Amino acid sequence: MDENGADAGASGRDDATDPLADEDLYRVLGPDGSPLPDATVPDLSDEQFRAIYRDIVVTRRFDERAVSLQRQGRIGTYAPCAGQEGSAVGSTHALADDDLISYQYREHGAVVVRDLLGEYLPYWMGHESGTEAIADGNVFPLNIGIAAHLPHAVGAAWAFDYQGEDRVVACHFGDGATSEGDFHEAMNFAGVFDTPTLFCCHNNGWAISIPESRQTASDTFAQKAAAYGFEGVRVDGMDPLASYAVTREAAERARGDGGESDGDGGDEEEPRPVLIEFVEYRFGAHTTADDPTAYRDPDDVDPWRALDPLDRMEAFLRETGRIDDEGVTAIHDEADDVVADAIDFAESVEPDPSDMFDHAYAELPPEVRRQRDELLAAVEEHGEEAFVRED
Ligand SMILES: Cc1ncc(C[n+]2csc(CCOP(=O)(O)OP(=O)(O)O)c2C)c(N)n1
Ligand SMILES: [Mg+2]
Numbered sequence: 001m002d003e004n005g006a007d008a009g010a011s012g013r014d015d016a017t018d019p020l021a022d023e024d025l026y027r028v029l030g031p032d033g034s035p036l037p038d039a040t041v042p043d044l045s046d047e048q049f050r051a052i053y054r055d056i057v058v059t060r061r062f063d064e065r066a067v068s069l070q071r072q073g074r075i076g077t078y079a080p081c082a083g084q085e086g087s088a089v090g091s092t093h094a095l096a097d098d099d100l101i102s103y104q105y106r107e108h109g110a111v112v113v114r115d116l117l118g119e120y121l122p123y124w125m126g127h128e129s130g131t132e133a134i135a136d137g138n139v140f141p142l143n144i145g146i147a148a149h150l151p152h153a154v155g156a157a158w159a160f161d162y163q164g165e166d167r168v169v170a171c172h173f174g175d176g177a178t179s180e181g182d183f184h185e186a187m188n189f190a191g192v193f194d195t196p197t198l199f200c201c202h203n204n205g206w207a208i209s210i211p212e213s214r215q216t217a218s219d220t221f222a223q224k225a226a227a228y229g230f231e232g233v234r235v236d237g238m239d240p241l242a243s244y245a246v247t248r249e250a251a252e253r254a255r256g257d258g259g260e261s262d263g264d265g266g267d268e269e270e271p272r273p274v275l276i277e278f279v280e281y282r283f284g285a286h287t288t289a290d291d292p293t294a295y296r297d298p299d300d301v302d303p304w305r306a307l308d309p310l311d312r313m314e315a316f317l318r319e320t321g322r323i324d325d326e327g328v329t330a331i332h333d334e335a336d337d338v339v340a341d342a343i344d345f346a347e348s349v350e351p352d353p354s355d356m357f358d359h360a361y362a363e364l365p366p367e368v369r370r371q372r373d374e375l376l377a378a379v380e381e382h383g384e385e386a387f388v389r390e391d
Helices: 046-071 085-093 108-113 117-124 129-137 149-162 181-193 222-228 240-255 298-305 309-319 325-347 353-357 366-382
Strands: 100-102 169-174 197-203 231-236 274-279
Touching: 046 085, 046 108, 046 117, 046 240, 046 309, 046 325, 085 108, 085 169, 085 197, 085 240, 085 274, 085 309, 100 149, 108 117, 117 129, 117 325, 149 169, 149 181, 149 197, 181 197, 181 222, 197 240, 222 231, 222 274, 231 240, 240 274, 240 309, 309 325, 353 366
Parallel strands: 100 169, 169 197, 197 274, 231 274
Antiparallel strands: none
């Protein structure tokens, strides 16, 4: 064990070939992408299966280009998601379009499924318009203050229930977020008030340099749900179809369609929250400002790369005759175009420094209004060029 408490099982997983082999968790696809013998493959059309693959490919391409853009100084710090696309994409496909998504900062696949990449990228360039635009696709702004979005997500879910709307909130966060008070407050409230919330915990083994073994003394993150009176499930988050299936069932339960009694003697239709632990791994750095070799051995990543959600989904489609070489090439070409268009759109957004005062308040409080007026007066006096960085 090193000084971080990390050992071969930093995430409790030390099987050299399949780090999830001994875990008691839900899986549909084996490591090579073949459906497991006893697994139930979700009942989806060929087109839906291909759409899941397509969205994973787009997310991977976006990730590669975003890291490259950051290296060129064209966007700010970026949080790569390679390795974690299967859970973000699979789970979002299991939701209805008007279900709300609230996420941390790494689940870009959710934004891809909602077809909001172009609108979203400006956020990473520092434009507030990026977070404003994704609201139209029922996606909350991403959240950097770890776990701070969880109580808001529960509040939104409570409001849906209160107003009789048949909508759920899928709230994404990391293993590190479970150590914050906000996580426990949100979980407790959801359990007591039966809010239709899906707590999607992305256990990628690390919170920056802190390994899972130093994050919790619980055997699993899923078991934390028991303390709040609702169900927690564990799933292979690098298996897009398992992520889809588990989320779909959890969403039905959250809507009150799942037939799960809340223990009060017969109310079978009560919405119930669910905690889903997606067990997965981030292949790359925490962010473009991080160097993972400072706290983990690069060789540790290899067994996880063997579970790559993109390769497994592609192998599944090929093996079941749903795609061929031509189809794969067409999807990769499409992904290149979608991401290139998103970058062109994002780079055409004109910077407006006064944006930073918009979108947080319906009506600006006096102190914030004073600051905005001061900025506008300075722009008026010195010209906009004085506030734009020279490249
Ligand atoms: C309240 C708060 N504390 C600390 C940080 C600094 N910080 C940024 S990311 C991070 C790790 C979060 O890990 P996890 O929740 O597992 O998500 P992951 O980055 O692995 O996706 C920390 C501690 C922060 N952003 N907010
Ligand atoms: Mg983490």
